[in-house]
Amino acid sequence: xxxxxxxINNINRYVSLSSEEExxxxxxxxxxxxxxKQFIIQPxxxxxxxxYIVEGAFRVYYLDKDGKEHTVSIGVEDWFVTDFQSYIxxxxxVNFAEALEDSLIFQMRYDDIEALCKKFHNLSEYFRLTTExxxxxxxxxxxxxxxxxxxxxxxEYVAKYPHIVQRVPQYILAxxxxxxxEFLSKIRKQKMQKS
Amino acid sequence: xxxxxxxINNINRYVSLSSEEExxxxxxxxxxxxxxKQFIIQPxxxxxxxxYIVEGAFRVYYLDKDGKEHTVSIGVEDWFVTDFQSYIxxxxxVNFAEALEDSLIFQMRYDDIEALCKKFHNLSEYFRLTTExxxxxxxxxxxxxxxxxxxxxxxEYVAKYPHIVQRVPQYILAxxxxxxxEFLSKIRKQKMQKS
DNA sequence: AAGGTTTCTTAATCTACTTCATTTTTAGTC
DNA sequence: GACTAAAAATGAAGTAGATTAAGAAACCTT
Numbered sequence: 001x002x003x004x005x006x007x008i009n010n011i012n013r014y015v016s017l018s019s020e021e022e023x024x025x026x027x028x029x030x031x032x033x034x035x036x037k038q039f040i041i042q043p044x045x046x047x048x049x050x051x052y053i054v055e056g057a058f059r060v061y062y063l064d065k066d067g068k069e070h071t072v073s074i075g076v077e078d079w080f081v082t083d084f085q086s087y088i089x090x091x092x093x094v095n096f097a098e099a100l101e102d103s104l105i106f107q108m109r110y111d112d113i114e115a116l117c118k119k120f121h122n123l124s125e126y127f128r129l130t131t132e133x134x135x136x137x138x139x140x141x142x143x144x145x146x147x148x149x150x151x152x153x154x155x156e157y158v159a160k161y162p163h164i165v166q167r168v169p170q171y172i173l174a175x176x177x178x179x180x181x182e183f184l185s186k187i188r189k190q191k192m193q194k195s
Numbered sequence: 196x197x198x199x200x201x202x203i204n205n206i207n208r209y210v211s212l213s214s215e216e217e218x219x220x221x222x223x224x225x226x227x228x229x230x231x232k233q234f235i236i237q238p239x240x241x242x243x244x245x246x247y248i249v250e251g252a253f254r255v256y257y258l259d260k261d262g263k264e265h266t267v268s269i270g271v272e273d274w275f276v277t278d279f280q281s282y283i284x285x286x287x288x289v290n291f292a293e294a295l296e297d298s299l300i301f302q303m304r305y306d307d308i309e310a311l312c313k314k315f316h317n318l319s320e321y322f323r324l325t326t327e328x329x330x331x332x333x334x335x336x337x338x339x340x341x342x343x344x345x346x347x348x349x350x351e352y353v354a355k356y357p358h359i360v361q362r363v364p365q366y367i368l369a370x371x372x373x374x375x376x377e378f379l380s381k382i383r384k385q386k387m388q389k390s
Numbered sequence: 391a392a393g394g395t396t397t398c399t400t401a402a403t404c405t406a407c408t409t410c411a412t413t414t415t416t417a418g419t420c
Numbered sequence: 421g422a423c424t425a426a427a428a429a430t431g432a433a434g435t436a437g438a439t440t441a442a443g444a445a446a447c448c449t450t
Contacts (some may be wrong), residue, residue: 016251020307021396026252027406031338042230062338064342068342070338070342072334072337072338081423084330084331084334085331085335088327088328088331100373117323117429118320121316121319124316124319124323125312125313125319125323127323127327128312128319128320128322128323128326131323131327131330132283132322132326133283134330135326135329135333136280136283136332136339137278137281138330138333138334139267139280139333140280141206141337142267142340143257143260143265144340145202145337145340145373146265147263147265147373148339148374149406150407150408151406156275169427169429170427171427171428172362178340178341178342179407179408180407180408180409181427181428181429181439182407182408182409182410182428182429182430183406183407184428185428185429185430186407186430188428189429189430191441192315193364247427258420292420344436344437345436345437364396364397364398365397365398366396366397366398366441372436374397374438375438375439377398377400377437377438377439378399378400378436378437378438380398380399381399382401383398383399383435384399384400
């Protein structure tokens with residue numbers, strides 16, 4: 001019997017699952033270990049599952065026409081990783097999702113989740129509420145990327161996710177924050193000198 | 196008996212409402228007419244409702260520390276307008292929502308929606324599915340704002356929303372796309388000359 | 391139709407950030 | 421513990437786009 005407490009606790013922060021619901025949910029989970037640098041999503045392939053990170057870290061990124069990397073999201077324990085567009089309409093992904101560390105993940109397939117959401121009101125509510133949060137978060141990021149300077153965006157991120165800053169290579173963080181790796185390096189240098 | 200067919204049709208694109216569900220939903224709708232330039236959301240006040248646009252157009256924007264406007268969203272008929280962060284945790288808004296034209300709206304309060312989502316599985320599903328779409332959309336916008344040039348962002352918008360481009364002042368579109376009004380004017384001039 | 395307000399244009403100057411090319415540091419591997 | 425690869429730093433030169441300030445259209449409103 002595996003330990004699903006991490007994801008169950010996550011869900012129970014939003015709704016109260018009955019044991020029947022819990023059993024059904026657990027039954028659609030597939031567990032995998034993923035080595036650092038391994039991909040779980042690649043462009044051209046449909047993103048069939050939502051992936052929950054039990055241990056480890058991932059990033060989602062894509063390559064633009066000039067071959068430059070842009071990091072869409074960075075996730076650690078207790079977060080989900082997806083190419084969301086690919087997932088919701090089961091169309092080919094445009095992003096890569098890559099393990100930044102050796103990781104342990106739970107995966108639940110689209111069809112199974114949709115079936116459970118139709119069957120259990122509570123699960124529908126869980127995904128509704130968490131997606132609402134994710135959407136609000138994404139809007140704040142749009143605002144930030146439109147109206148803040150590179151340095152402000154970096155400061156904001158450090159204030160909010162100090163633990164992630166330590167764990168993730170700087171050039172990846174730069175590409176997440178929408179600036180060049182060199183410029184982030186320069187920003188950090190300035191801060192070192194001031195303090 | 197008012198005509199709620201626009202919003203009901205919207206919902207029925209995602210789920211099939213029973214007549215009981217439909218009645219309950221309609222019962223929480225408040226209809227208003229809003230004059231151009233009037234605000235329906237203002238910073239400091241909680242955004243109590245989801246607003247559905249029956250006729251007209253709105254924009255959500257906020258003022259940064261330098262007093263510059265940044266447009267978060269632009270909506271026309273059959274769209275929703277919200278300060279989403281304020282709405283989902285019923286905290287004070289940071290944005291304005293302003294009518295760009297004389298408009299007709301339906302408003303549904305947070306408490307009423309949450310109660311109906313708890314009561315009716317179908318409504319929970321409707322909001323889950325639409326929010327998932329909105330989230331995917333927002334992610335694409337983040338990517339676009341991080342990795343495309345101003346001109347590319349403009350082209351993308353024109354291709355996708357040609358009808359909205361006509362209806363909305365240019366300086367508002369510029370602030371939505373994350374560029375100065377002057378620069379958008381320059382981009383448009385270039386295009387005129389090329390063709 | 392006149393007067394005022396709002397929106398759009400144009401051009402000059404300025405700057406936040408990129409790009410490129412090289413070097414140094416850190417981390418991973420046999 | 422040496423070797424290689426990956427990541428970070430550094431500095432010079434270039435550029436996309438902002439800012440400023442002024443004038444020209446477009447638009448309400450009486």
